[in-house]
Amino acid sequence: MKIGITCYPTYGGSGVLASELGKFLAKHGHEIHFITSTIPYRLQRDFQERIYFHTVDMEPYPLFEHPPYDLALAAKMKDVFVQEGLDLLHVHYAIPHAISAYLASQLMRPASIPVVTTLHGTDITLVGQEKSFFDITRFSINESTVVTAVSDYLKKMTEDVFQPTKPIHRVHNFVDLELFRHTAFGCHRTTFARPEQIVYIHVSNFRPVKRIPDVIKIFAKVREEVDAVLVLVGEGPMLREAKELAAKLGVQQHVRYLGKQLDIVSILGCSDVLLFPSEVESFGLAPLEAMACEIPVVATRSGGIPEVVTHGVDGFLAEVGDVDTMARHAVALGKSKEMRAAMGKAGRKSAEASFHPDRIVPQYEALYAKALGR
Numbered sequence: 272m273k274i275g276i277t278c279y280p281t282y283g284g285s286g287v288l289a290s291e292l293g294k295f296l297a298k299h300g301h302e303i304h305f306i307t308s309t310i311p312y313r314l315q316r317d318f319q320e321r322i323y324f325h326t327v328d329m330e331p332y333p334l335f336e337h338p339p340y341d342l343a344l345a346a347k348m349k350d351v352f353v354q355e356g357l358d359l360l361h362v363h364y365a366i367p368h369a370i371s372a373y374l375a376s377q378l379m380r381p382a383s384i385p386v387v388t389t390l391h392g393t394d395i396t397l398v399g400q401e402k403s404f405f406d407i408t409r410f411s412i413n414e415s416t417v418v419t420a421v422s423d424y425l426k427k428m429t430e431d432v433f434q435p436t437k438p439i440h441r442v443h444n445f446v447d448l449e450l451f452r453h454t455a456f457g458c459h460r461t462t463f464a465r466p467e468q469i470v471y472i473h474v475s476n477f478r479p480v481k482r483i484p485d486v487i488k489i490f491a492k493v494r495e496e497v498d499a500v501l502v503l504v505g506e507g508p509m510l511r512e513a514k515e516l517a518a519k520l521g522v523q524q525h526v527r528y529l530g531k532q533l534d535i536v537s538i539l540g541c542s543d544v545l546l547f548p549s550e551v552e553s554f555g556l557a558p559l560e561a562m563a564c565e566i567p568v569v570a571t572r573s574g575g576i577p578e579v580v581t582h583g584v585d586g587f588l589a590e591v592g593d594v595d596t597m598a599r600h601a602v603a604l605g606k607s608k609e610m611r612a613a614m615g616k617a618g619r620k621s622a623e624a625s626f627h628p629d630r631i632v633p634q635y636e637a638l639y640a641k642a643l644g645r
Contacts, residue, residue, distance in 0.1 A: 273304070273356055274293075275348065276289055276292070276304070276360075276362075277360065280308060280312065281311075281312065284444065284557075285363045286311050292361075295628050297319055300321070304357060305322070306325045306327065308340070325347060328347075341374075345371040346375070352384055353379075358385070359386065360386050361639075362388050362389070365388060365411045366407065369411035370410075387415065388417070390429055391554075392425060395433075418435070419440045421444050422443065422575030424574050426439045443554070444631070445628050446563045448563055452564060452619075459538070463500055463527050467498065469543045470543050471542070471543065471545075472504065472538070473503050473546045474557045475504075475549075477505050477506055477509045477510045477513070479508070483512065483513045485592065485594055486548060487516045489598045493601050502542060504532050504538060510528070513526075514528070539566060543566065543604070544568075544605065544611070545567070545569065548569075548589075552571075553575050554578070558570055562579070562580070562585055562586070562621060563618070563619060566618070567614035569589075569597050570588055571588065571589060572591075580618075586614060586618065
């Protein structure tokens with residue numbers, strides 16, 4: 272098949288999943304055309320056969336205070352679909368990508384474009400529930416040919432809130448197990464910590480939903496009992512507050528700020544415990560990638576995270592905002608190399624059993640066939 276993929280080309284989970292899916296679909300022999308504002312960051316490093324990129328150009332025009340990206344995207348989708356002879360479009364996020372795909376399809380009348388829409392989370396839990404966006408979000412779901420959600424939690428929330436006329440198919444995210452694995456190769460641990468120190472890590476886009484102050488508070492409590500450092504990977508609006516809180520709690524000299532990084536694997540390979548106290552996650556891709564690298568997770572029992580992390584087996588879960596409980600679990604992991612090793616192996620086994628690309632990618636291929644009426 273020839274498949275067009277549109278996503279946010281950023282560090283969020285939707286862009287990661289879209290990029291990884293495109294890579295594996297290309298390995299399966301499909302021809303993949305990314306239609307985005309820029310090359311997704313997970314695809315910036317290596318050339319891969321059967322993957323092509325089409326940039327959405329925004330022409331400056333003084334009439335527009337804010338350039339209409341969604342309209343430019345729709346026009347580009349239609350052009351690429353025709354010129355490249357695509358079979359379908361797979362868009363990630365309802366707003367604006369599914370709407371742009373709908374407009375592109377309308378430009379093809381009386382023909383149409385099969386559209387597969389994958390819902391990732393905030394397009395449903397935040398953006399879609401804004402009063403001004405509710406109707407158009409529901410419309411974009413119902414006008415898609417096939418709709419998927421990345422967790423049972425998100426599937427149920429979409430059905431409860433929007434009551435769509437289209438069935439929602441749950442297809443979990445997956446992880447590249449050949450790439451994300453426990454290995455000493457490329458490890459930079461000595462850059463972060465002394466050999467005897469425990470390395471805690473947090474990876475995110477530092478939005479308020481990630482509860483970054485809780486990460487700092489947990490680590491401050493951990494430091495009372497464990498000789499440890501905290502590695503923060505990513506950037507976003509809460510980073511400044513994180514630095515201020517770390518200084519206030521007296522742990523700033525033990526925190527390493529790495530900013531945005533392409534090579535997440537070798538950084539995870541230097542770490543011992545992932546801290547992930549989010550308000551809500553539709554799935555929890557960062558915990559899954561940590562588990563694939565045999566790193567136990569301390570996270571919240573919210574959203575889709577319990578579909579990824581099993582409490583007491585490959586990590587620990589606590590209620591949102593329960594810093595004391597999460598710190599207690601983080602201390603226990605920091606003090607016990609045996610516990611970290613056992614939970615790490617369990618996490619890897621779970622990733623292999625439930626979130627292997629060979630298990631997930633064929634589900635998308637089957638839904639593509641369904642969208643095409645095959």
